[in-house]
Amino acid sequence: MYRASRLVICHFWAALLCFAPAIVLGVGQMLMRSPLPAPLDDPNVYYASVTAHGSLMAYVFPTLVAMGFGYAITVTTLARPLKGQVWAWVGFWLCVIGTAMAIVPVAMGRSSVLYTFYPPLIGSPWYYLGIVLVVLGSYCWIALTLVNLRSWKRENPGKSVPLAMFAIAATALLWGWTALGATVELVFLILPVALGWTHTIHAGLARTLFSWTLHGIVYFWLLPAYIALYTLLPQAAGGRLYSDTMGRIAFVLFLVFSLPVGLHHLFMDPEQGSGFKFVQSVLTFMVALPTLLTVFSTAATLEVAGRVRGGRGLFGWIRALPWGEPLVLACGLALVPLGLGGFGGLVNMSYAMNAMVHNTSWVTAHFHLIFAGAVVIVYFAILYHLWPQLTGRELKAKRLARVQLWLWFWGILVTTVPWHITGLMGQPRRMATFDYTDPFVAKMGFLVTLSVIGGLVMLSSVLLLLYVLVRSSVGASAHVPPLKYALAVNPPAQVPLLNGFGLWNAILLALIVLSYGYPIGQFFFLRTHAPPGYSLTEEPRR
């Protein structure tokens, strides 16, 4: 793969080495919250575990997957080796070292601030520095993606950028903009206190900056999966992509609308007024649009493929699809949690309905359903799809791979459906233990226990995944045909405005200034008070 196989596979293995232990932690946390006995049943262990689980799952795992997949797309779509590959390795090692630096203090119980940081709580500075290093590593990838894209465009004037490359560049840009909020919060607000240089921290400003990152990051997780839907799935299903242009429009809409919507995470916060909460609630409706377009495109693409394969009638084409292909199966299964989770999301972003569910298990259920159910399942399929390219060997145990995807699908549903219900019953999230003798809590006991079973099913699915990947990494090498991307049913000759990002970056910047300018700026002229930082492990300085 244009001399990038080692680079890509190192990213994928590093991602999996973070993912697998984080799953084990997740199951442990579910046991601690349930009426069942749990190993290491101690609140301090729980909060450290949630911090590690969240940091690995939200920051490290999807970033490494996006980087690895991104390099693979860059070299295969542009059909040449990566320019500046040494910087890709620098980025990789920054991510690995950063992860270790962040996780060690968490494991020592010195930085149980949860992955959302929650200042004025202050943990070990090593944790925050580690996260900043991971972000820096990912910025190497963003820069390389843009540099390679620009040099290809210079050498191929008039040609349109392949859809997969356009989409991964949009993903990289989105992450570049998204990561700014939390990084500024870490570097300018939290780290100075953690290092003892200053003593007070502005909780309201910190929360607002974090909200900047908190929603964009969700789309950063999602976009690699959508790239697979648009550019790999049609080919695997035996058809063609319904529309190339619609794909580009969807990715551009994600880039433009993913960021100026983060304030909907602060609907219940006292430091922001109703005006901007409302504006961003409206913008959040806009960002639902590209997902709805993607659902249509995917369904239409699959129908085209099903009919090419001889499917007839209104629904006959569904049965004609090659469901034995892990990629087709995963994408088909992903649509179910995406639909369910999407409707849940509409509740969360509704300006007033949010009060029913804010900070309850409903929210945990919502983002696990979308992330694990609709995104990670497609990551698995991407790994299966790229593995032969990377190892030069056939994917073995395809049947087990299908079983793995089904287990994951049912596991996430059994885990998250009960959480949605307990959330509506008022169960708060992020709590280490519950007193099941309290009648208010006791009535949730059955549902919580049920969700633990879902977690165990997901754990077994991950073990199968690792088995299939390891088995497919050893043994005799085989002839592997080169990676193919889908062509559109009607490939567009030209894609005006949808071949670059200058205009879209400018619109994004304008929207951010409009929607976040005042919410952030107000802290510099309102006479607000900053409380002192509260060290997790030491007595507060008074």
Add this chain to the structure above:
Amino acid sequence: MDETQDTAPGGLVAEPVVVRTETRWLLIMAGMLGIMLAVVVLTGVFQALHPLSHIEIVDPTTLHLSGEFVESNLGSAVEPDGAVTVRMIAHQYMFTPQCVTVPVGTLVRFRLTSPDVTHGFIIADTNANAMIVPGFVSEITTRFDRLGAYEMPCHEFCGFGHHGMWARVVVVPRDHFPTLRPDERMTCVPR
């Protein structure tokens, strides 16, 4: 890239058909989102369904010294118009007071703030749900239509003792709720 041709030929669906179906879908989806948005706007405007909507600043380091949140002023108070105001402090790892009494079917205005880190509270079966951020006052108005005790947990991670931070709201019949003098405060914390 030539090998991509091998699975399916191009032009399976004519370009105008693709454009027409996509445009139709786009319009339907935009209409659907428009209707949802209209519902959100109309309920917000006509039923006054708003999340916390005022920015009220307070100094978290001097709450205990003077002003509205000194200890003697916490608990339930009756306003001249008959509404009830409940003032509480959320701190590591309890609410003060831990238990408040309010009358049924009456407007209750909760006013909370924090002297230390970020907390939150939720009262199940009501619209009471708010973050409590040091430096700001969180105010939320609700009404309890059912008698009995409501759990009021802190729902934002606030440190190693977070899971123990539960308060309780006891809703009593109106005639069981005493007539309070303007400066009198009431709680249900056992003495």
